[in-house]
Amino acid sequence: MPHAELLTPGGMQELTAALQRATPSSRLLAGGTDLIRSMHQDHWEPDLLIDLTGVRELDYVRLEDGMLRVGALTTFAELQADPLLRRHARCLAEAAAQVGSAQIRNVATVGGNIANASPCADTVTALVALGADVRTVDGGGRSATRPLAQILVGSGRTSLAPDEAITEVSFAALGADQRTTFAKIGSRSTVTVARLSIALIVKYDAGACIVSGVRVALGAVGEFAFRDARLEELLEGRPANAESARLFADGCMEAVRRAIPGRYSLPYKQHAMLGLAYDVRLDSENISLNTAAV
Ligand SMILES: Cc1cc2nc3c(=O)[nH]c(=O)nc-3n(C[C@H](O)[C@H](O)[C@H](O)COP(=O)(O)OP(=O)(O)OC[C@H]3O[C@@H](n4cnc5c(N)ncnc54)[C@H](O)[C@@H]3O)c2cc1C
Incomplete structure (x- = not known):
């Protein structure tokens, strides 16, 4: 079996350059809790692995003009503890807190939970209730935003293109009432x-x-x-x-x-x-x- 080539972009520009090389057999790597397990269990390797973990600007939770914006690389441990989410989107913090074990929550990301498209993905249930939108970037450097419901097309299947990475998920912050x-x-x-x-x-x-x-x-x-x-x-x-x-x-x-x-x-x-x-x-x-x- 040929070994996957590994690219480790250190920022958004390098990420779009890496995405230009993506094929349908390539994969993005975030926390690896789904991807690495699947590669081991099913004995396969992608032609190209794009490791997102160096793109630190995709790890954030922000409140801007009444919208909560969560970077794709934000881990469940971060979501669970985030004061903005606990105040304005508690169902998402609660969903993150119930994922796997502490070890999983320390590395697994919200972007991976969406892209993996498991019917059991906990944060996806909360994000659907919150009416979330998903922002992506592709190999041409183009950004696009579409409803989460348009990303999920079936069990384990998304509408993401091979050269498309989730960068952010956003939704209106819940009010005090x-x-x-x-x-x-x-x-x-x-x-x-x-x-x-x-x-x-x-x-x-x-x-x-x-x-x-x-x-x-x-x-x-x-x-x-x-x-x-x-x-x-x-x-x-x-x-x-x-x-x-x-x-x-x-x-x-x-x-x-x-x-x-x-x-x-x-x-x-x-x-x-x-x-x-x-x-x-x-x-x-x-x-x-x-x-x-x-
Ligand atoms: C022991 C164990 C327990 C678990 N328990 C739960 C649980 O209780 N609830 C739950 O919901 N999940 C659970 N999971 C599944 C897993 O932890 C989550 O789905 C996690 O969110 C995946 O994120 P990741 O960062 O590890 O993704 P990865 O494994 O790195 O990637 C998963 C998939 O998403 C793609 N991907 C990753 N990031 C992006 C991105 N930014 N843009 C586009 N594509 C991307 C990858 O190419 C890959 O196809 C468990 C897993 C394990 C091993």
């Missing part, structure tokens, strides 16, 4: 890939105890994380109480059935989704759908 959470179920309690995940964002009127502006994304159901408008409408304008919690849980089960009708895993996923939906709590103020605000 918005609450958000992320939860997942795996086959173990820790270091586990999601069998189901859910990210929920609502506006909460504490005086009236009413939720609105509902956004729900489900992950590890079907080929990629998605929002379900019918599920979101169920909660819109409702009080945070036991009846709403029941409606939400039933709606989540129905959304799973719509997404994977006839799939062998449907009975398990519907049942598990019921438990996950009842577990949903909203953020540090601990607004729970099933007990009213506390």
Whole structure:
């Protein structure tokens, strides 16, 4: 087996020069937690490996004009601890905190989580709920921005061109009246890939105890994380109480059935989704759908 040529760009200019040489058999290397495992397990090598880890300007979290901007090389450990995300996009910080082990979170990146396009990718579920856009650069030095939903085309498949690298993911920062959470179920309690995940964002009127502006994304159901408008409408304008919690849980089960009708895993996923939906709590103020605000 021929060995891959390794390029180690040290900045954006060198990265675009490296991308010019990319072919469909080339790969970008970030944390390597998916790519290196896949190369070892499946006994293959790309013709060219472009190591992104020297492009340090792709590692940041910034708040600019109400938009949160996260560089593609930002690791889960950084996302999990970032004060801007914990304040304005808590579901993303929570999703990052639940990825793998501390060793994985120290090196694995948000760009890799998106590009790997696993149906179980935790931060992707949160980013879909947040309505994220993805910015890329290609070998011609051209930048483009498109919705995350246009990047994900199937399990393990993206619309990224071979010479296209993700540079940033961005979304509107959540306001003080918005609450958000992320939860997942795996086959173990820790270091586990999601069998189901859910990210929920609502506006909460504490005086009236009413939720609105509902956004729900489900992950590890079907080929990629998605929002379900019918599920979101169920909660819109409702009080945070036991009846709403029941409606939400039933709606989540129905959304799973719509997404994977006839799939062998449907009975398990519907049942598990019921438990996950009842577990949903909203953020540090601990607004729970099933007990009213506390
Ligand atoms: C033990 C273990 C546990 C795990 N647990 C979880 C978990 O709980 N939740 C979860 O979501 N994931 C989990 N993962 C998967 C993995 O850690 C994530 O998908 C991670 O985000 C991949 O990022 P990376 O930087 O390591 O990507 P890499 O492995 O370097 O790359 C992955 C893919 O993305 C491409 N790529 C990387 N960066 C870019 C970029 N900027 N632009 C375009 N393409 C790019 C690469 O070419 C490759 O195809 C686990 C992995 C392991 C080994």
